[in-house]
Amino acid sequence: MIMEYxxxxxxxxxxxxxxxxxxxxxxxxKDYAGKDLVVVGILKGAVVFMSDLVRAIPxxxxxxxxxxxxxxxxxxxxxxxxxxxxxxxxxxxxxxxxLIVEDIVDTGLTLSYLVKLMHERxxxxxxxxxxxxxxxxxKVSVHVEYKGFSIPDKFVVGYGLDYAGRWRNLPSVHIVEVxxx
Ligand code: IMP
Ligand code: MG
Numbered sequence: 001m002i003m004e005y006x007x008x009x010x011x012x013x014x015x016x017x018x019x020x021x022x023x024x025x026x027x028x029x030k031d032y033a034g035k036d037l038v039v040v041g042i043l044k045g046a047v048v049f050m051s052d053l054v055r056a057i058p059x060x061x062x063x064x065x066x067x068x069x070x071x072x073x074x075x076x077x078x079x080x081x082x083x084x085x086x087x088x089x090x091x092x093x094x095x096x097x098x099l100i101v102e103d104i105v106d107t108g109l110t111l112s113y114l115v116k117l118m119h120e121r122x123x124x125x126x127x128x129x130x131x132x133x134x135x136x137x138x139k140v141s142v143h144v145e146y147k148g149f150s151i152p153d154k155f156v157v158g159y160g161l162d163y164a165g166r167w168r169n170l171p172s173v174h175i176v177e178v179x180x181x
Contacts, residue, residue: 007167008177011156012149017131017173020148021049024129025056028099028146032061038096038123042114043069043087045103048160048168049131049148053101066090070110083113089121098123099146103160104132107139115142132156132173 028037037057041050050065057063069087098118105111111128118126129146136153151173157163158170167174 004179005163005176006179007157007170007174009175010172011151011154011175012173014171017148017159018052021052022056024146024148025053026058029058029061032097034060035097036062036064037099038064038066038093039099039101040089041065041067041101042103043067044168045160045162046101049103050101053129068114070114083110093118093121093123095122095124097125098127100126100128102128102130104134105130105142105144106134106137108142109140111142112140131159
């Protein structure tokens with residue numbers, strides 16, 4: 001059987017994402033006003049969300065950017081539970097306020113590992129921001145302070161999220177449909 005995939009219906013349209021990103025940016029602006037904040041994007045999925053998010057944070061927050069890349073998925077839609085650091089931070093986060101930005105929390109394995117790892121680097125504070133949350137799939141609990149949307153247990157792409165490297169460039173979040181032939 002040949003499996004084909006196509007992007008189907010829009011789950012979250014571009015304009016709703018933009019509105020929610022502005023709200024989260026304002027909230028972060030209030031919470032960190034007058035403070036330094038290191039925004040750590042998890043490559044590659046968080047890149048699109050992060051680039052909009054940081055522009056929604058007011059200039060009263062002294063924002064700097066850093067990135068980490070982890071590999072946990074391969075080309076499959078199922079979590080492997082194995083998290084490998086592919087790219088680490090460029091700068092020390094000791095005593096800094098860290099905000100980890102992720103595209104989606106699914107089982108929670110990736111984020112719980114990253115939060116644990118970040119703690120070992122002794123930042124002043126750590127918080128998590130995720131655009132999407134598939135709550136019903138959670139295996140380990142993670143506290144997400146800033147959340148965009150809770151979504152059903154469907155595989156989604158677009159706005160940075162991919163299936164096998166594809167569809168990150170779509171401006172809206174779509175559900176992936178499997179076509180069996
Ligand atoms: P977790 O470790 O199971 O929470 O998985 C988190 C990672 O899995 C995310 O950073 C995504 O890369 C990937 N992921 C989980 N669900 C989806 C999805 O619906 N679309 C695209 N990527 C997903
Ligand atoms: Mg990811």
